[in-house]
Amino acid sequence: MNAQNDEPVIRVRSLRTRFGTTVIHDGVDLDVRRGEVMAVVGGSGAGKSVLLNTIIGLNRQVAGTVEIFGQDTGRMNEAARRRLSTRWGVLFQQGALFSSLTVAENVAVPLKEHTDLSPALIMAVTGLKVGMAGLPSDACGKYPSELSGGMRKRAGLARSLALDPEILFLDEPTAGLDPIGAADFDSLIGDLQRSLGLTVVMVTHDLDSLYAIADRIAVLVDRHVIVGTLDSLLENSHPWISAYFHGPRARAAASG
Amino acid sequence: MTSESDRFDIVLADGHLTVAARGDWTIGAASALDTGLRRIDAREARSAEIDLSRLRVVDSTGALLLVGLRDRFSSDGRSVAFTGIRAEHAALIERVFANCGRPLPSPMPYHPLIAVLERTGRAAIEAGQEAVGLLNFLGLVTITALRGLIRPARIRFVSLVSHLERVGFDALPIVGLLSFLIGIVVAYQGADQLRRFGTEIFTVNLLGVSILREMGVLLTAIVVAGRSGSAFAAQIGTMQVNQEVDAMRTLGLDPVEILVLPRVLALVLAMPLLAVYSDLMGLAGGAVMSMVSLDISIVQFTERLRDAVGMWTFWIGVIKAPVFGFLIALIGCHEGLKVTGSAESVGHHTTRSVVIGIFLVILADAAFSILFSVLRI
Numbered sequence: 001m002n003a004q005n006d007e008p009v010i011r012v013r014s015l016r017t018r019f020g021t022t023v024i025h026d027g028v029d030l031d032v033r034r035g036e037v038m039a040v041v042g043g044s045g046a047g048k049s050v051l052l053n054t055i056i057g058l059n060r061q062v063a064g065t066v067e068i069f070g071q072d073t074g075r076m077n078e079a080a081r082r083r084l085s086t087r088w089g090v091l092f093q094q095g096a097l098f099s100s101l102t103v104a105e106n107v108a109v110p111l112k113e114h115t116d117l118s119p120a121l122i123m124a125v126t127g128l129k130v131g132m133a134g135l136p137s138d139a140c141g142k143y144p145s146e147l148s149g150g151m152r153k154r155a156g157l158a159r160s161l162a163l164d165p166e167i168l169f170l171d172e173p174t175a176g177l178d179p180i181g182a183a184d185f186d187s188l189i190g191d192l193q194r195s196l197g198l199t200v201v202m203v204t205h206d207l208d209s210l211y212a213i214a215d216r217i218a219v220l221v222d223r224h225v226i227v228g229t230l231d232s233l234l235e236n237s238h239p240w241i242s243a244y245f246h247g248p249r250a251r252a253a254a255s256g
Numbered sequence: 257m258t259s260e261s262d263r264f265d266i267v268l269a270d271g272h273l274t275v276a277a278r279g280d281w282t283i284g285a286a287s288a289l290d291t292g293l294r295r296i297d298a299r300e301a302r303s304a305e306i307d308l309s310r311l312r313v314v315d316s317t318g319a320l321l322l323v324g325l326r327d328r329f330s331s332d333g334r335s336v337a338f339t340g341i342r343a344e345h346a347a348l349i350e351r352v353f354a355n356c357g358r359p360l361p362s363p364m365p366y367h368p369l370i371a372v373l374e375r376t377g378r379a380a381i382e383a384g385q386e387a388v389g390l391l392n393f394l395g396l397v398t399i400t401a402l403r404g405l406i407r408p409a410r411i412r413f414v415s416l417v418s419h420l421e422r423v424g425f426d427a428l429p430i431v432g433l434l435s436f437l438i439g440i441v442v443a444y445q446g447a448d449q450l451r452r453f454g455t456e457i458f459t460v461n462l463l464g465v466s467i468l469r470e471m472g473v474l475l476t477a478i479v480v481a482g483r484s485g486s487a488f489a490a491q492i493g494t495m496q497v498n499q500e501v502d503a504m505r506t507l508g509l510d511p512v513e514i515l516v517l518p519r520v521l522a523l524v525l526a527m528p529l530l531a532v533y534s535d536l537m538g539l540a541g542g543a544v545m546s547m548v549s550l551d552i553s554i555v556q557f558t559e560r561l562r563d564a565v566g567m568w569t570f571w572i573g574v575i576k577a578p579v580f581g582f583l584i585a586l587i588g589c590h591e592g593l594k595v596t597g598s599a600e601s602v603g604h605h606t607t608r609s610v611v612i613g614i615f616l617v618i619l620a621d622a623a624f625s626i627l628f629s630v631l632r633i
Contacts, residue, residue: 099600116287121321124356128320131355145598164283164315195347196316 007070009034009167009199010055015064017047017054024050026223028064032167037193037200037213042220043240048203049093051220052171055201056090057081068167086114088167089160093175095152097144103130103155104140110162125162133158134188150181154188161192168193170202174209186212207253219244263289266296273301275325278310281318289318293325304329308349309340319352386612393590397520400512415518423484423519424526428533431479435467435534438475439541442466447550456550460557461564463542468565472535473573474621477580480527481613485588488519489609492592493602501593511593520585527581528574535573568633576624580617587613 010032017024024047032038042048053059055066057073066073068084076084097106107126111117117125130140133154144152153173160168173189174182186206190213193200204210210217210230217233218225221240228236234245244250263285267274275296281289298304306322308314314322322338329336341349404411446462492515495501501511539561546552552560591609595601 099598115283117283117317118287118290121286121290124320124324125317128316128352128356132316132351145600161316164317191351195351197344197348 007034008032009069010201011065011067011070012055013065013067015051015054015066016062017050017059018062019050023223025054025061025220028220028223028225030218030225030227032199032201034199035197036215037190037202039210039214039217040201040203040220040225041205041210041217041244046220047223048220049171051225052169052201052203056088056169057085086110086163087165088169089163089165090169091153091156091160091171091173093171094149095144095156097152097155097159099144102141102143103135103147103158106144106155107159107162110159114163126158129158129161130155132161132192134184149176150178150185153177153185157188161196164196165198167199167201170200170204172203172205174204174206179208182206182208183212189213207250211253263292268301271300271302273298273304273329274307275304276307276310277322278312280313281311281321282313282315283317286317286321289321293321296325298329298332298334301329301334304334304336305339306336307339308342308345311342311345314345314348316348316352319349320356322349323353323356389594390586390590393593394586396512397516397586397589400510400517401520404513404517410513411521412514412518415514416521419518419522420526422487423480423522424529427480427483427526427530430483431476431530431534432537434479435472435475435537436541438471439463439467439538439543440545442471442538443542443545444549447546457552457560459546459550460542460552460560463539463546464561464565465569467538467542468535468569468573470573470621472538473531473577473580474617475538476527476530476534476577477584477617478614480523480530480581481584481610481617484523485584485613486606486610488585488588489592489595489606490602492516492589493595493605496593496595497597497599497602516585516589516593519589520582523581523585524578525581527584528577531574531577535570572624572628572633576621579620579624583616583620584613587616 008031010030012028012030015028015030016026028051030038030051040048040051050059054061055068055073061074069087071080071084073081073084097103098109101109104123104126107129108122111122111125115122127137127140130137135151135154135158139147139151139155144155147155157173168189170189174185177185186209189200189202192198193213200213202209202214214230216227216229218227219233219238219241221238226233226236226238226241230245233241236242236245263277263279263281265274265276265278267276273296279285306325308322326336326338338349443459443463446459447456450456450458450462492501495515501515504511504514543554543557546557547554588609591605591612595605
């Protein structure tokens, strides 16, 4: 929460991943500082989600290291990994809610698993998180199949915030939302990030999100990342980056 | 009065209670904090103050506990104030205060007896709706099939042949093996009982009648319901999830004609063939067992079988087969088309297709028994 040190919360060094013979990343270096919003952009198939999955340990790298809070995730035992996973929250693209549980039960899952809070307090925390994610309280008793896509994402966000994580990983948070819903979601994430002091790593396609909330941007091109602020990337001459930030959609987002 | 805890201090002076939070109020400490805060006795206080100036780290769960404390103090009409909120905590505390205090909807009052009644009623109504839906679908398929009879060019022959291969030919190994094993079991059990009366030779009669009349076709139907009825439901259900069925309708294609009819026809044609095959394998299993344990040679076995069972015994089994096949395919396709949206729904309807399919097959078998006994066959 406080900026006790300038040590990056996530430090990725010379990361190399591949599927079969296809190399996805080769020599990726990435630092994410405490309290910033880092957006990860790149073309379809550039490996944005793979990078995210590798950082959170769902996918294993071929070479290189991923350090989170200064701990090397590759050399961790199962218990340390579980402890670490309580310090981050992940919002998957479709929300990834457990379909057999109600929204409230979904949010309560990590609380029941990882804390010894009393049932009454779990109820209260659940209600708080659902409210903070901007869902009406009558959504608590509903099942995921009864929710719209936007509400499902908000419910997924509430679940990822359940344990008061320090890092929030978002995989395409605004994909599939209408422009108004997407803008609302951007401002929700921005508000939560500021008020809860979160570090946010966000994979996105959405240029509006970049302009709205990203502090720095990591662009995945040619199996590497190029990190910079919006302004510095606007100056970058790499053909893909230039096409991305100066295309017709980018100009619309910039003027909006 | 002063009391201490490691995360807050309590001072009560002149009827004014001060709770001073300090250290870390985070989710890791929340359980201990919750218990500690509950022990605070505020009965003698007329006003209360929650001092946050020494709070080092707070997260939203910690802030929630602060709200809970405030609400508890103020519930007796006391004035409660937060003091010394530090700048770095202000945004979080404000955010939490704005979003809590909204009670979760309490679960519906629950009475076990009423719940049983409710479930029974719900199940009865659902079964009724299922029956009506199925009748409706039966009509739809019949009309489409009649249209196909008038204009046979509309029947998709490539699809029909492909389904015939999958539901018929590909089922041969499993149907054959199971029938052979059941033949062995029936022969063994029959011989064991009949030996006590010295009438082991009647094992052949028992085997012939039970396999040809009932076991062969019933076993085939159950295997087919498990492997083909469920496959139909899953295939059509997956297409439903991908909106392929909707796409067909918008392109002016009839899903019943394209998806349902070839599957139903394939199973109606394949079932009698599989049933005959199952009969043969079952009898073969029985013959092997008779040879091993009763010393009845193959020649004796066939002669005995010819005397024991008439042609009708065989036909009764085979006549039932296309009906069972029709029912299984109808249920499989109907459940597949009932799938809505989610992947979970595919699983649900696939399971139902097997359960209802086998249920209807056995129901139809019972109906056939009554029919044949009335006809004295």
